[in-house]
Amino acid sequence: xxxxxxxxxxxxxxxxxxxxxxxxxxxxxxxxxxxxxxxxxxxxxxxxxxxxxxxxxxxxxxxxxxxxxxxxxxxxxxxxxxxxxxxxxxxxxxxxxxxxxxxxxxxxxxxxxxxxxxxxxxxxxxxxxxxxxxxxxxxxxxxxxxxxxxxxxxxxxxxxxxxxxxxxxxxxxxxxxxxxxxxxxxxxxxxxxxxxxxxxxxxxxxxxxxxxxxxxxxxxxxxxxxxxxxxxxxxxxxxxxxxxxxxxxxxxxxxxxxxxxxxxxxxxxxxxxxxxxxxxxxxxxxxxxxxxxxxxxxxxxxxxxxxxxxxxxxxxxxxxxxxxxxxxxxxxxxxxxxxxxxxxxxxxxxxxxxxxxxxxxxxxxxxxxxxxxxxxxxxxxxxxxxxxxxxxxxxxxxxxxxxxxxxxxxxxxxxxxxxxxxxxxxxxxxxxxxxxxx
Numbered sequence: 529x530x531x532x533x534x535x536x537x538x539x540x541x542x543x544x545x546x547x548x549x550x551x552x553x554x555x556x557x558x559x560x561x562x563x564x565x566x567x568x569x570x571x572x573x574x575x576x577x578x579x580x581x582x583x584x585x586x587x588x589x590x591x592x593x594x595x596x597x598x599x600x601x602x603x604x605x606x607x608x609x610x611x612x613x614x615x616x617x618x619x620x621x622x623x624x625x626x627x628x629x630x631x632x633x634x635x636x637x638x639x640x641x642x643x644x645x646x647x648x649x650x651x652x653x654x655x656x657x658x659x660x661x662x663x664x665x666x667x668x669x670x671x672x673x674x675x676x677x678x679x680x681x682x683x684x685x686x687x688x689x690x691x692x693x694x695x696x697x698x699x700x701x702x703x704x705x706x707x708x709x710x711x712x713x714x715x716x717x718x719x720x721x722x723x724x725x726x727x728x729x730x731x732x733x734x735x736x737x738x739x740x741x742x743x744x745x746x747x748x749x750x751x752x753x754x755x756x757x758x759x760x761x762x763x764x765x766x767x768x769x770x771x772x773x774x775x776x777x778x779x780x781x782x783x784x785x786x787x788x789x790x791x792x793x794x795x796x797x798x799x800x801x802x803x804x805x806x807x808x809x810x811x812x813x814x815x816x817x818x819x820x821x822x823x824x825x826x827x828x829x830x831x832x833x834x835x836x837x838x839x840x841x842x843x844x845x846x847x848x849x850x851x852x853x854x855x856x857x858x859x860x861x862x863x864x865x866x867x868x869x870x871x872x873x874x875x876x877x878x879x880x881x882x883x884x885x886x887x888x889x890x891x892x893x894x895x896x897x898x899x900x901x902x903x904x905x906x907x908x909x910x911x912x913x914x915x916x917x918x919x920x921x922x923x924x925x926x927x928x929x930x931x932x933x934x935x936x937x938x939x940x941x942x943x944x945x946x947x948x949x950x951x952x953x954x955x956x957x958x959x960x961x962x963x964x965x966x
Contacts, residue, residue: 534583534694536576537614539607539638541630544622545650549677550587553687578687581694586610611638616690617645619669623652623660627667635667644693647672648686653679707878709871710759710785712813713795714805718825721861722795723760726871761785786812790881791819791874791956798826798858802844810851814958817923819877820854821956823870828860850942853949855956877956881923885952890916890926897947906935914966925960933963 536553538546553576576585588610611617619638621631638645649661652674661674673689675682711719748755786792792813796806813820822844830836837858845852855873859866894916903911915929926948930936941961948954 534581534691535586535614536583536616536618536690537586537588537610538618538620539588539610539634540620541628541634544620544625545677546620547587549618549620549648549650549675549683550585552677552680552683553585578691581691581696583615583691583694586614611641611643614643616693617641617643618648618686618690619645620648620650621664621667621672623649623657623663623674626660627663631664631667635669638669645669646686646689649674650677652676653681706755706757707791707875708757708759708789709874709878710761710789710792710818711795712761712786712792712809714797714803714809717795717797718861719795720760722793722823722825722867722870723758725861725864725867726758759785759789786816786818789813789816789818791821791878793821793823793870793874795823795825796844798824798830798840801840802847807847810848810854814851817958817960819874819881819957820851821870821873821877822854822856824856824858825861827858828863828865851958853955853957873956880954880957883924883952883954885918887917890918893951894944894947898944901943903930903936903940906932909935911935912966913963919962923960924954924957925962928961928963929966930963931966933965936963 538550540546576583588607647664647669649664649672652658652661653676658674661672664672673686675686711722713719748757794810796802841856844856857866857870857873859870898913909932911930911932913928913930917927919925919927945961
């Protein structure tokens with residue numbers, strides 16, 4: 529894989545338009561935008577390109593000092609991490625509000641960095657407001673660059689300067705696919721704690737307040753001689769509890785994180801068992817054709833007898849119905865129990881999702897099963913399956929060519945799927961069974 533060390537961090541006090549600038553740079557509505565101050569709590573990553581140079585953009589939480597926000601200290605830590613990771617810093621200020629004491633405090637913090645820093649005077653959408661940008665010379669951070677990120681005014685000139693710090697991309701290398709593993713589940717089941725344990729860093733803010741993670745946060749995790757992108761997602765709530773616009777954006781971002789993933793680690797709370805919302809989240813991943821590993825967290829809090837785990841797993845599989853092929857692992861993030869096994873299984877599921885079965889093997893093995901149990905006849909017509917192949921797409925889909933494909937019913941398709949899994953595995957991976965005219 530081509531390594532990308534070009535990272536641009538957008539920093540500044542709350543509500544100056546950092547997320548709007550982020551969305552402008554990555555050309556999509558990706559960061560949470562809301563009029564409520566301090567909405568972006570965690571770092572958020574996106575990909576951008578300008579004049580042929582690719583780089584990563586980090587949107588950070590608003591830097592705050594002396595507020596009543598429970599997350600204030602954690603936000604400052606997140607900002608510092610972004611500053612440490614970045615190649616270039618964009619210090620965003622607001623020409624409408626003007627220079628504030630918080631801006632001065634932030635400037636003092638940034639002076640300690642040896643990174644290139646651009647003072648970005650945002651919301652300068654009129655010629656009069658452009659003149660207001662000169663007020664920020666007082667910070668001693670160089671010439672303010674007046675922009676309006678909402679409309680795009682001035683962002684081209686800003687990007688010209690930013691990418692001048694990045695080396696020319698002289699060679700075109702084929703990018704190796706990096707597995708994306710998302711950690712999903714209801715709020716407060718231990719998603720961020722798992723990611724932080726794996727990375728040995730406070731990559732996501734962890735508190736005992738449900739719903740702390742509003743954005744999906746990406747981090748690279750290296751293990752087993754491979755690289756993975758781990759995504760810690762916002763907890764999905766029931767729709768009746770999504771009262772804020774912020775929660776709506778968080779749900780949308782979790783859905784997008786699932787869509788971009790290869791494998792999802794779905795965390796359940798052992799003290800609560802599998803609930804309808806857990807099933808909804810798992811089904812969302814399966815509908816998107818993603819591999820799934822079920823991780824039962826907080827297993828250390830359960831009083832156990834001889835068959836406790838077996839009975840718990842049977843209950844989960846019963847609730848899953850047709851998705852009983854998903855692996856279930858009992859863990860405790862707090863006690864660091866069987867966490868490596870979860871990642872090991874996620875890798876295995878990722879490989880299962882990519883697995884291809886040779887057409888000759890499919891026809892030989894499944895042909896015998898079909899011969900032993902052919903499809904039920906339809907109105908006196910004998911249904912014959914003549915040929916089987918796996919379609920050349922990213923997820924396992926098997927095509928069966930028949931004389932009466934429309935008359936093959938669901939129960940027989942389930943029988944076929946079970947036989948494929950029995951002979952070839954595909955643990956943790958949803959598959960498609962299609963019948964076509966021969």
